[in-house]
Amino acid sequence: MTYASAKAQGLSQLNTRISPSVRILLIQVRDFDDPIRLQEINCIGQCLGVPPAQIKVFDLTSCDVLPLATLNGSDVVIIGGSGNYSVAQGGAWWEPAVHTMQLLREYDKPTFGSCWGFQALARAFGGTVITDNSRAEVGTVTVSLTEHAKEDPIFKDAPDTFQVQAGHQDVVERLPAGAICMASNDRTYHQAMKFEASPFYGTQFHPELTRTALLERIAAYPQYVEQIAGMSLDEFAQHCVETPEAGDLLRRFVQHYTP
Numbered sequence: 001m002t003y004a005s006a007k008a009q010g011l012s013q014l015n016t017r018i019s020p021s022v023r024i025l026l027i028q029v030r031d032f033d034d035p036i037r038l039q040e041i042n043c044i045g046q047c048l049g050v051p052p053a054q055i056k057v058f059d060l061t062s063c064d065v066l067p068l069a070t071l072n073g074s075d076v077v078i079i080g081g082s083g084n085y086s087v088a089q090g091g092a093w094w095e096p097a098v099h100t101m102q103l104l105r106e107y108d109k110p111t112f113g114s115c116w117g118f119q120a121l122a123r124a125f126g127g128t129v130i131t132d133n134s135r136a137e138v139g140t141v142t143v144s145l146t147e148h149a150k151e152d153p154i155f156k157d158a159p160d161t162f163q164v165q166a167g168h169q170d171v172v173e174r175l176p177a178g179a180i181c182m183a184s185n186d187r188t189y190h191q192a193m194k195f196e197a198s199p200f201y202g203t204q205f206h207p208e209l210t211r212t213a214l215l216e217r218i219a220a221y222p223q224y225v226e227q228i229a230g231m232s233l234d235e236f237a238q239h240c241v242e243t244p245e246a247g248d249l250l251r252r253f254v255q256h257y258t259p
Contacts, residue, residue, distance in 0.1 A: 018048050018251070022258045025074035027100065029060040029082045029093065029116060035220045039213065040080050047208040047247045048254055061085070063093050066100040075258050076110045078250075079117025081167075081206060083221060087119040088131045088170045098124045110199040110257035112250060118202030119170050122193070127176035135188045137166040138218070138228040140240045143191045143205065149182040152194060154201060154252050162245040164191075164205035165214045167224060172204065192249075199257055207250040211242045 026044060030037040045052040056074065058066055071077075079101075085091065101124040104111050113121040123129045140163050149155035172190040175181060183192035183203070192203040209217065215237055218225055225236045 018050055018254055019259065020050065020054065022050070022054070022254065023073060023075045024048070024050065024055045024254070025070065025077045026055050026057050027060060027066070027077060027079045027117070028057055029080075029085045029097070029120075031061060031084060034083045036081075036083055036217055039216060040208070043208045043210075043213045044078060044080070044250075046210070046213075047250055049251075060093050060097045060100065063096050065096045066103055068103075071103060071107060071109060074109070076112070076254050077104060079111065079113040079120060079202075081114055082116035085116065086131060086170055087116060087123050087129045101125070105198050105200070108198060110253070111201070112253050113200075113202035114208060114250075115166075115168055115204060115206050116170075118193070118204050119168075119172055121200060121202050122172045122176055122179065122190075125176040125179070125195075127172055127179065128174040129170050130173050131169055132171050132173075133169055133228070135171045136169040136228045137187055137204075138168075138224050139166065139214070139236060140164070140211070140243060141166045141185060141187070141205070143183045143185045145183050146181050148180045148194075149192070152182065153256055154194070154249060155182050155192070157252070158245055158249060163241060163243045164203070164207070164246040165209040165211070165240075165243055166205045167214075167217065167221075168204060169224075169228070201253055203246075203249065205246060207246040207248075209243075210247075211240050214240060 041052050119129045142163050144161045171188050178196045179193045194201045229236050
């Protein structure tokens with residue numbers, strides 16, 4: 001695949017491949033019949049350039065804490081999005097989810113939270129997450145790096161301003177102690193963060209999504225286009241573009257924290 005074709009599909013512009021020996025754990029919070037449950041696995045695999053079989057999955061809807069054997073059998077952890085579960089609203093699954101994230105921190109496991117995962121990491125460690133439709137986003141949006149990001153190994157090679165795929169109503173109102181804002185925009189200030197004392201990162205947006213994958217996901221939850229964007233799905237699609245720079249963030253994270 002050429003650079004041009006990779007960029008056209010929203011895929012990696014990085015030259016370094018992720019080793020097939022890297023053990024990736026995806027933590028989900030999705031019902032078994034959620035149509036996006038398998039799509040999320042495939043999207044992360046495509047973004048990282050690895051087969052879906054290289055991604056092990058643990059789902060928090062089980063209301064269980066992540067088993068130590070599963071944790072020890074992974075090199076990096078990605079905490080994904082959510083179709084029907086709100087960090088701000090919580091539920092029976094939230095307390096085990098907090099214990100799981102505390103376990104990740106206790107074992108210093110490199111962890112990247114995408115959208116729901118970003119919000120969950122923020123709240124689990126003392127931040128504030130609220131539902132705020134005035135700051136909700138769906139579709140391709142623009143974010144800008146903060147000054148802190150320009151010295152960070154994951155963010156420093158990203159453009160100062162770039163486009164990303166988003167879909168959220170919950171927002172991180174306040175970051176937890178020890179977390180630093182890496183990216184922002186006028187609508188949702190906390191768009192990305194890193195923890196100073198742990199190998200934890202998170203983005204409010206979805207770095208794993210291409211334009212095609214975003215539209216597939218939106219088609220599964222069409223109400224969000226109507227509620228947030230206020231337009232039809234066909235009209236919405238015209239405003240969505242590829243966002244390869246966002247995908248590079250997730251790839252750099254995995255490459256940075258694995259052999």
